[in-house]
Amino acid sequence: MKPLSNVRILMISMMLALSGISINLQAQDAEHRAHEEEAHGGHNAHDEHETQSASVDAETLKALGGEIRIAGPGTVRQTVSLPGEVRLNKETVAQVSPRYPAQVVDVSARIGDSVDAGDTLAVGESSQTLQRFPLKSLIRGTVIDRSATLGEQIQPTDAAFVVADLxxxxxxxxxxxxxxxxxxxxxxxxxxxxxxxxxxxxxxxxxxxxxxxxxxxxxxxxxxxxxxxxxxxxxxxxxxxxxxxxQGDVVVPLTAVIEYEVRQVVFVREEESWHPRPVTLGAKDRDQVIIQSGLEAGEQYVAKGGFTLKAELLKRGFESGHNH
CATH class of the missing domain: 2.40.30.170 (Efflux pump adaptor protein, beta barrel domain)
Structure with missing residues (x-):
């Protein structure tokens, strides 16, 4: 192999030197851009987020099951669900009993009958005097129980009938x-x-x-x-x-709040497009939530169907090569 001439050695040295300078300058430029992006929130993520929008028209959105509303005030209720049972109002229940021992010689009322106060429900015959007397309803209501039967001996402690105002x-x-x-x-x-x-x-x-x-x-x-x-x-x-x-100045259904890019957003109409507006949430119940910031009263927003708009934005991001 022939030795390199001094001229060729000099040229190679100069090329390596220039290449090194070029690489160094590119690295410095990249570092400078990185510092600028960091100072502006990393690739201007906020500005990019704010400029994203979905262009689905209102009629299409509604046809897909979406719902559009105007932001306004409302009430959020903290509730608890508890078991219970319907019962008789004991203050409107009356028992009909004989004043003294007697035998039932006639029955005119049955369970389920509606009666007025003073109506005769049965006739008893005194076991001592053999005198007959009526057993009358004390209130207006429905006969819900009857123990008196024809020929039965009843005592003052027996409830021959129970009448309830239902x-x-x-x-x-x-x-x-x-x-x-x-x-x-x-x-x-x-x-x-x-x-x-x-x-x-x-x-x-x-x-x-x-x-x-x-x-x-x-x-x-x-x-x-x-x-x-x-x-x-x-x-x-x-x-x-x-x-x-x-109470909240702006209250929306929970279906309006969508998670997008690790944020809670509501799709808000701006001109002819729907923008994913980051919102701050307040008190909520099982149906609604108070919006503390990010959505103003009077603005038009997607109350239901925001996932359709989210899907469009994600599709557009993948097609453009941006994976958010």
């Missing part, structure tokens, strides 16, 4: 130990039953001051208007008790 009933709600201190008289309650009447909105009318020694539960009671006769004693119910209420 136009008002009691709804007794069981309070577990952790709820006893939170449920208060006057709190709103929504009563529902799996099979029966439509839900009813009421309020707590009574709190038992004594806790059951057997099961260690408290008792809350509602005086239920049953003029329609749809509610029946013995029905099991679920009582949704409102423990507290929070």
């Amino acid at each position: 136009s008002t009933l009691w709804v007794d709600i069981a309070l577990y130990p952790r709820q006893i201190g939170h449920v208060q008289k006057g709190q709103p309650v929504r009563i529902t039953t799996a099979f029966g009447p439509d839900p009813v909105n009421a309020r707590i009318d009574y709190l038992d001051p004594v806790v059951s020694e057997q099961v260690r539960t408290g008792l809350a009671r509602i005086f239920l208007d049953n003029a329609s006769g749809e509610w029946k004693p013995g029905m099991f119910i679920e009582a949704e008790v409102t423990l507290s209420e929070s």
Whole structure:
């Protein structure tokens, strides 16, 4: 191999030197850009996020099951669901008994009959004087029990008939130990039953001051208007008790809040597009949430169907080579 000439050695040295300078300058330039991006939040992520938008039109969004609303005030309720049972109102129940021992010689009322106060339900014959006397209803209501039968001997301690006014009933709600201190008289309650009447909105009318020694539960009671006769004693119910209420200038359904790029966002209309607006959440219940910042009253937003818009943004990001 021939030795390299001094000129060629000099040229190679100069090329290596220039290459080194070029690499160094590129590294310095990259480092400089990195510092600038870091100072602006890393590749201007915030600005990029703010400029993202989905262009699905309102009619298409609605056709896909979406819902659009105008942001406005509302109320968020903290609630608890408790079991309960419909019972007779013991204050409107009357027992019909003879004043002295007697034999039943006639019966004119049956279980289920509606009677007025003063109606004769049966006729008894005194065992001592053999005089006959009527057994009359003391109140207006429905005969819910009858023990008197024709020819039977009855005593003053016997309830020959039980008549109840079913136009008002009691709804007794069981309070577990952790709820006893939170449920208060006057709190709103929504009563529902799996099979029966439509839900009813009421309020707590009574709190038992004594806790059951057997099961260690408290008792809350509602005086239920049953003029329609749809509610029946013995029905099991679920009582949704409102423990507290929070007012908000902007309240949206939970379906409006979507997780996007590790943020909670609401899609807000800006001109002809939907923008994923980061929001700060406040108090919420099982249906709604208060928006503390990020959405203003009067703005149009997607209340339901935001996942459709999110899918469009993600698709666009993958197609452009950006994986957020």
